Amino acid sequence: MSNHRVVLPRTRSVVAAVGATMAAAGVVALTVGLIGDSALPTDAQLLTGGVGLAFSAALLMIGFRLVSARGGLVVDLDGGRMGMGVTSERDTWWVPLPEVREIGVVPLARGEEPIERWTAALRLAGRAEVVLAESDDRSTIVLLARQLAERAGVPLDEDPDGEAPPVTAPAAPGVVEIAVRRRAALQGALAFFGASLLVVGAAMFASVDREPVFGFLFGPLMGLLGLALLLITVVKRFAVEELRYDGQRFCHRFRLGKLRWAGREITASRPTWRLFIHGLRGAHLELVGDDGTLVVASGATTRSRASLEEIARLPTRFAGAAEPARPAMDGARATR
Structure with missing residues (x-):
């Protein structure tokens, strides 16, 4: 058995799971009562039973997800890797420890706007930074970042001047397709x-x-x-999500066959990439520009077609014209 050091414990929602289970039991009882009504014809009884079964199964599925351990941050000392939990213990994103750079205190702000919130972010080599916690109180985030860095055994960057770390602008236009x-x-x-x-x-x-x-x-x-x-x-x-950069603006939209919709554009001369892991709701990638934020690949997990590892490495697709084109992967495809 691997020797794991718990940095952030996994969470469970036992009370909410009990509530979902009780609701499922109520749906089953109501369905049985309706089916037992002799006034209903046979086809109506079958329809009522099928709907009640599907609804109670959905509630039980939610209850099972709520009671399952999810989220968390652990260090596998024997395997030399760090794991970030998503929807369950089996759904854990593992990153080699040599590729974990530091935990930093990062301000959340767009362009020249004043800083309103602060985050404790895990910085990884060749990947978007992972937001571990956020608050409008910088001292709280600094204290939490210190504790997390000490438990994880990684360096800490407190950013004492209160300025955002330098962000490299994309060097070349490109198009990336993401299919969760x-x-x-x-x-x-x-x-x-x-x-x-x-x-x-x-x-x-x-x-x-x-x-x-x-x-x-x-x-x-x-x-x-x-x-x-x-x-x-x-x-x-x-559907497929399409993220396009033309040298000045990023455009994000959905595509299903020839149908395209929900297009949004932002100016991002110096973009910031952040990866949020929400446990039960999966993960998503945020691209913060000068005049807005784009949300990409919501609901991604380690087992989705576009895995969490691929989503985290998505910023490197816009990293420079000198970088050779990569072959398309299962869940994401890039073109220049």
Whole structure:
């Protein structure tokens, strides 16, 4: 068994998991009661049972995720590596210790705006810095960064002058395509909830002649909510994110076949890249420019098609014209 030193402990949400389990039990009880109603025809009983089963399964899935240990920061002394937990213990991103540079105190600010928040960030070789904690009180972040650096056994950069570290601007334009797709965080739960709500909403709207209040008020609302959740799942499963730099502005948008949408642009003469790991919700990469922030690859995990390692190395795709083009990987593809 490996010798692990815990820097940040993993977390569990036991109370929330119990609540989700009790809600699932309530859905099962309600479903059994409705199926037992002799006034319902056979097809309605089958539909009610299927919807109740899917909804309770989604709640149980959420409960299992909540009670599972997630997040955290550990050092594997025997393996010579540092691990950052994501959605579970199996979903841990491991980085070799020689590639861990330091823990720094970094201000959050765009362009010439005043500093409003501070972060304790883990700086890695050839990757975006990982935000471990953030606060509007710099002294709190400095104290936390000192404790984390001491536990992890890595150098500490407190940035005593209160200035942001120098950031190298991209040297060459380029285009990167990111496909998180399979095994994204909460993908299965969103699909279950979306399908259940869509069927329930459609069934309620279909019975508007018998229950006009529920049919008109709640049927369309639940159906649209279920459709939105399903669309989120479909987009995350099949769409591709495109990040383009033309030498002056970064543009981020989604693409599914020939359909493109949700395009956003920011000016980033000296961009800052930050990687956030949210545990149950997976991770995402932020690109901070002079006039805004782009969020890329939300829901990424170590097991998604575009893995956390690939997402963390994404800034190197814009690192210079002299860098040779890399072959496309499973989850991300770059073109110049």
